Amino acid sequence: MKKIFLYIMAATLLLSVSCGNQNQETANPMENPVIETIMARRSIRAYKPEAVEREIMNQIVKCGINAPNAMNAQPWEVRIVDNPEFIEGCTKLFVERMKQDPRRAKMVEDPSFRNMFRNAPTVVFIAINDGRFSSIDCGLMAQNMMLAAKSLGIGSIALGSPVDFFQSEVAAEYYKKLDIPDTHTLALVLGFGYPNESPDAKPRDESKVRWIE
Ligand SMILES: Cc1cc2nc3c(=O)[nH]c(=O)nc-3n(C[C@H](O)[C@H](O)[C@H](O)COP(=O)(O)O)c2cc1C
Known part of the structure; x- marks a missing residue:
């Protein structure tokens, strides 16, 4: 009994x-920790100066390449840069260019300006081929990286603005250093680093989402 x-x-x-x-x-x-991470992630534009440890960045990028992608074609080339000489060098060229345009000079003249990647000390460049779904795959990969980063206490930002600059003649020397094959085009740049701000969420318009019966 x-x-x-x-x-x-x-x-x-x-x-x-x-x-x-x-x-x-x-x-x-x-x-739920995944939902908490998704809801708490924000674009960070103020960072502590130190780069993210390479071991941690490798883990973050591994999460990126594990994103779903059409037919597992993995249409991307990914480059990680944390070399201050690279970041400061291309930023110098960027600043010269921005100063020629009075509408854009404001950004680089701001006292909080540190570098052209919204001050992030570690930068990931994503290039893609011209496949039908490559830009979607790139976005999914980028979000995997940013959420993985957030879950590890690391801030991030997606950046479209450096893409054109990097493909311009002015930045040719730096684009060459990225060693991106001719079959691929730079699509998105991501900045990572330890955050020095915690911005509020920007409003989301929930009326854009509807159930259809
Ligand atoms: C494809 C893409 C390009 C972006 N480009 C820039 C950029 O060039 N500069 C910038 O400050 N933020 C950029 N952002 C960040 C957006 O401004 C930000 O995600 C949006 O305002 C929502 O804010 P949240 O990320 O804090 O939720 C970009 C975001 C995406 C997805």
Whole structure:
């Protein structure tokens, strides 16, 4: 009888633990770490000066290349740069160019301006081929990296503005250093680093989402 009682107790305990786990994964979405990370991520434009440790960046980029992508074609080439000489060198050229345009000079004359990647000390360049879904694959990869970074306490920003600059004649020397094959075109730049700000979420328009019966 004592033995049966012990079995029942053990089974009840096991059941409650497994139900507990299930609840953790499904019951309250706001207590789910993935959802929390998604909802808490913001674009960061102020960073501490030190680059993200390379081992951690390798993990972040690994999350990127594990994103879904059409037919697993992996249409990307990814380059990571944390060399201050590279970042400061191309920023110098960028600043000269921006100063020629009074509408854009404001950005580089701001006292908080550190570099052309919205001040991020580690930069990821994503180039893609001309495949039908390559730009979608690039976006999915980028978001995987930014969410992985957020989950590790690292800030990030997606940047379209350096793309044209890097493909211009002015930046040719730096584009060459990226060693991107002719089959690929620079599509997106991501900045990473330890955040020095925690901006509020920008409003999202939920009326753009509708259920259709
Ligand atoms: C494809 C893409 C390009 C972007 N380019 C820039 C950019 O050049 N400069 C910048 O400051 N932010 C850039 N952003 C960041 C957006 O401004 C930001 O994601 C948006 O305002 C929403 O804010 P949140 O990321 O904090 O939620 C870009 C974002 C994406 C997805």
